[in-house]
Amino acid sequence: MTVPQGRRSSTFTRLLRHGFTDPSAAERLLGAPELSAVRTDPVLLDALGAAADPDLALLGLVRLVEGQPDDTGRRELLDTLVSAKPLRDRLLGVLGASEALADHLARHPRDWRALVTYELADLHPGVEEFERGLADATDPVSLRVSYRRCLLAIAARDVCGTTDVAEAAAELADLATATLRAALAMAEAAAPDDAARCRLAVIAMGKCGGHELNYVSDVDVIFVGEPAEGTGGTDAADEGKAIQAATRLASHMMRICSETTVEGTIWPVDANLRPEGRNGPLVRTLSSHLAYYQRWAKTWEFQALLKARPVAGDLALGEEYVSTLAPLVWHAAERDNFVPDVQKMRRRVVENIPAGEVDRELKLGPGGLRDVEFAVQLLQLVHGRxxxxxxxxxxxxxxxxxxxxxxxxxxxxxxxDDAYRFLRSLEHRIQLFKMRRTHLIPEDDADLRRIGRSLGMRTEPITELNRAWKRHTSVVRRLHEKLFYRPLLDAVAQLAPVETRLSTDAARERLVALGYHDPAAALRHLEALASGVTRKAAIQRTLLPVLLGWFADSADPDAGLLNFRKVSDALGKTPWYLRLLRDEGAAAENLARVLSAGRLAPDLLLRAPEAVALLGDQRGLDPRDHAHLEQEVLAAVGRADGAEKAVTAARGVRRRELFRTTAADIIGSYGTEESPAAEDPGALLDRVGSAVSDLTAATIAGTLRAVVREGWGDTLPVRFSVIGMGRFGGHELSYGSDADVLFVHEPREGVGDHEAAKAAAQVVSEMRRLLQLPSSDPPLLIDADLRPEGKSGPLVRTLASYEAYYRRWSLVWESQALLRAEPVAGDAELGRAFIDLIDPLRYPAEGLGEDAVREIRRLKARMEAERMPRGADPTLHTKLGRGGLSDVEWTVQLMQLSHGWVEPGLRTTRTREALAAACAAELIPTEDAAILDEAWVLAARVRNAVMLVRGRAGDTFPSDGRELAAVGRYLGYDPGHVGDMLDDYRRVTRRARAVMEERFYGA
Structure with a gap:
């Protein structure tokens, strides 16, 4: 019958919508007489569309229906298919994911009934259930049929999500166990005399031993044989005959599983992990195994024994084998060159991958399954002792x-765990299609589409699959590199006199390998921290292995360990300190990062060790807002006796909050185990700038309160306001920045001008004196050089005086400087009045004239020529150098001066905010704005990094190699990549300079 075109188009469209890639072929298959009873059932079409490959599922279904022996069987299948959702999902799920299992069902059309059962035992079958499933097998051919029938049920549960990948792998291992037992029983039935003469244990190794088998994999085994009890003496002749008999049984069992028959093969049984590999005897006695492992075994052989598990034959003998060799396995880490041997073996595996396959190798390639397994096994072998x-x-x-x-x-x-599960699921889906042993990601789009859909990726399965695969392999590569060296740390840390103690020389060598420059001092710190039987020492021994690794991940591990000892000495008797580090997952890593990142943060912490508590609070590193900071500072000042003590109290708050900011910055830059990715550099920088600026403003407000209270009590005879300028006004202070300010005052009612001016001058003088008192804290210098007439002008003026000066004498550079003006402390109403006064200067109506633009350009060129320090590299000077802070800021400020009167977004004191507003107003192309922003953020972060690392401010990269490496680590560069950091800095700033020359100079 010819299908009308309209109906055909409708069906064609429906098939496309349900995921069919060949709707024409699907229409023909649905038109087959065998499907006449169900072809119009929407439930069936929906179920087919849910399969990984709907075309493949439909073809397999037609073949299965056609293969039914009679009409009764066909009706039973179709009725059950339509009425029973579990069967429908399982059957079509398998048919859409596995061409090989579809072939099996076509050859054995009654086996679909194996998918009908949906009982609890069916959801999680074990060895006994699989043994029952294989019980009817009497020869290798029937064993293969029964094996595939059991495999069919495992695959159905797997593709439908009834079991997860770990459960499916365990079921596959249990099925392999049942199959080995069945094959051994056949071998024993064929040679009863051999069976009576010996005890034979089959030890599963590798993935089968670990209960994590693939769909298609060699099953690795080791055979252990002994004379059967009651067979006579135990002399060499009897033992030899028993081993010969056991060898014949083992060989026969291997052939039953491995050989190809009309029903194909099951899987190869591989005994090459045995002592001496292929050159060694297939079966050995337990004593022979023990002698070999005691004398000759290589490191990898002990690693392989991690997964040894008795599965067939004489299980008591198998358990004895495992328990006898276990002590050797768990002392393998003490062997000479243990860790280098394991690392070398992993590298050798990667090197042996063909060059054309390494990027597609799911199992052995970098970021593949082996990276997870090797890292885990290495950690087990060291810590499992x-x-x-x-x-x-x-x-x-x-x-x-x-x-x-x-x-x-x-x-x-x-x-x-997530990555390993994904990669194993991917491996399963690849192998399931044709039941072939492969670990290569397919290149064909049809294969990738089927695999992606089978993993739940339905929108863009190929794109989503590739993205997920790359993401997970990237995670595995990173963590493998991190964890693969972790066992060294435990060996170094366990310096108490225990059985596994390293010699001092060995410990020193391992510390050097980790990057410690003074291993002798490191050993002394470790002994001091971890020796003894106190609770403190016990917790330290638990913490040190991990802490040492985090210290080693920095540019200066020695400083990190030394600082940790100092903090522990200061707080070790405080009950909450070690408990915090032990129980709060982030606290110990946060502390390690902070202590090993340079001088500033540890110095702050060592002057206030109780601030460690901030590192364990989930919100403890969030910056506090300006209002709360000022409230706390003013309260501390109010409790102090005298101005100097009041400022000391304000400095105490500043010290703690500065530590909070530096710690958050370091941790955000490094990333942690709980937040592995470093934060966005621009967001980090903005947060630091705002936090330091708010903290400086609160400290100045506290100092002002202390001065007023000391000299005048509650009421100052003038209204007084502090105006932030430069980076301070722009909320962009770095750790080492001075605070640029202007001071403004107004007499209170009834107070004469002379008296008011005298009081205001006294306030300024005393504030500066108090803030400059000697202190071990980072200095807070207030700089008023941007005031009218500069250093020769009065420190503080009235509003009227400022207005008169700006109206009569103001130069264009002063209008430019006022772009950053913002009230930061004192009388808020007076501060707002000052801003109202200066707005017409900094956002001049109709913008800048040509003469003013030329003057700004001339000033910039003069500054470049005269202010660069002698001998400084202009390509690496963050402030005045090529493409540095000055280049970006002057470019942005010229746009603000020229267009601020008409573009409200430009009326901001913040550089990045103004640049974004200029871009939004189409005053600068998006690409150019991004180049300037990147350079400004990078240069500002370098300045912060220098202060964090050296403990003192600087505008250039450090010359000391270790300090330079620490700056690189803060900026996200791995050890050994300092050259890349400098190259990147030059590249970024070179591009910024080119934009600046075009946008600022009009080049």
Whole structure:
């Protein structure tokens, strides 16, 4: 019958909408007589559309229906398919994901009934259930059929999400166990005399031993044989005969599983992990195994034994084998060159991948499954010596235990778990299609589409799959590099006299390998922190392995360890300190990052050690707003006795809050295990600038209050306001910036001008004196040189005096300087009046004339020529150098002066905000604005980094190599990439200079 075109188009469209890639072929298949009873059922079409490959699922269904032996079987299948959703989802899910299992169902059309059951036992079958599923197998051919039938049920649960990837892998391992037992039983039935002569244990290794098998994989085994009990003497001849008999049974069992028959193969049984590999005897006695591992085994062989598990044959002998060798496994980490051997083996695996496949290699390539497994196994072998809870043969279970024990950060563990599950799911879906052993990501779009859809990616399956794959491999690569060296840390930290103690020389070598420049001093610090039997020492021994790793991740591990000892000496007897570090996941890492990032933050902390508590509070590092800061400072000043003590109290608040800001900056720049990615540099910089500016404003407000209270009591005879200028007014202070200010006053009613001016001058003089008193805190210098007439003019003026000066004498550079003016302390109403006064100067009506523009350009050129320090590299000077802060700021300020009168967004004291407003107003192209913004952020962060690292301000990169590396680490560069940092800085600022020359000079 010919289908009308209209109907055909409608069906065609529906099929496309349901994910069919060949709707024409699908229409023909749906028109098959065998599907006449269900072809119009919308439930069936929806279920097909939910399959990974609807075309493949439909083709498999037609083949299965056609293969039914009679009409009764066909009706039963179709009726069940339509009425039973669990069967429909399972059957079509398998048919849409696996061409190989569809072939099996076509050959054995009754096996679809294996998918009908939906009981609890069916959801999580174990070895016994699989043994029952294989019970009817009497020869290798029927064993393969039964095996595939069981595999069909596993795959159905897997693709439908009834089981997760770990459960599916465990079921596959249990099915392999049942299959090995069935094959061994066949071998024993074929040679009963051999079976009676020996005891044979089959030990599963690798993924089968670890309960994490793939759909298609070699099953790695080791055989252990002994003479059967009651077979006579135990001399060499009897033992030899028993081993020969066991070898024949083992060989026969391997052939039953491995050989290809008319029903294909199951999987190869691989015994090459045995002592001496292929050159060694297939079966050994337990004593022979023990002798080999005691004398000859290589490091990788102990690593392989992590997953050893008895699965078939004489299970008692198998358990004895595992328990006998376990002590050797858990002391393997003490072998010479243990860690280098493991690392070398991993590198060798990667090097042996063909060059054309390395980027597609899911298992062995960088960021692949092996990276997770090797990292986990290495951690197990080191830490498992004294902690039996982490000795699981399963990668995911071991990872969970390592996280629970504190050997891996919780966030690292979650990320590795997620990545490993994704990569294993991807591997399963790849193998499931044709039941072939492969670990390569396909290149064909149809394969990628099917795999992506099978993993729940339906919108853009290929794009989503590639994106997820790259994201997870990137996470694995990063964490593998981080964790693969973690075992060294434990060996160094465990310096108490225990069985696994390293010699001093070995510990020193490992500290040097971690990047410690003074290992002798590091050892002394470790001994002081961790020796003894006190609770404090016990907690320190738990913390130190992880802390040492975080210190080693910095540019100066020695400083980090020394600072940690100082803080611990100061707070070690405080009950909350070590508990905070032990129990609060972020606190210990935050502390380690802060202590090893330079001088400023540790110096602040060591003067106020109780500030460690900020590092354990989830919100503890959030900057406090200006109102709360000023309120706390004023309260502290109010409680103090005398102005100097009041300012000391204000400085105490400033010290703590400055530590809060530096700590948040460092942690945000480094990233942590709980927040692995570093924060956006621009956002970090804005937060620092606002926090330091608010803190400076609160400190000045507190100092002003102290001066007024000391000299005049509650009421000053003048209204007094402090105006922030420059970076201070722009909320852009760096850690080492001076505070540029103007002072303005107005006499109160009834107070003469002379008396008011005298009082205002006294306030300014005393404020400056108090803020300059010697202190170990970072200095807070107030600079009033931007006032009218500069250094030769009065420090404080009235509004009328400012108005008269600006009306008569003001130069264009002063209008430019006033762009950043903003009230920061004192009389708020007077501050607003000052802003009203200066707005016409900084946002002149009709903008700047040509003469004013030329004057600004002349001033900028003169500054470039005269103010650059002698000998400074102009390509690396952050303030005055090429493309640095000055270049960007003058470019932005010229736009503000020229267009601020008409563009409200430009009327801001903040550089980045003004640049964004200029871009929005189309005064500068988006690309040019982005170039300027990037350069300004980078230059400002370098200045902050220099202060953090050296403890003193600077406008150029440090010349000391270790300090330069620390600046690089703050900016996100890995160790050894200082050259890249300098190259990047020159590149970014060179581009900014080109934009500046065009936009500012009109070049």
């Amino acid at each position: 004294g902690d039996t809870s982490i000795r699981s043969g399963s990668t995911l279970a071991a990872l969970e235990a390592l996280a629970a024990g504190g050997y891996v950060g919780r966030v690292d563990a979650v990320q590795l």
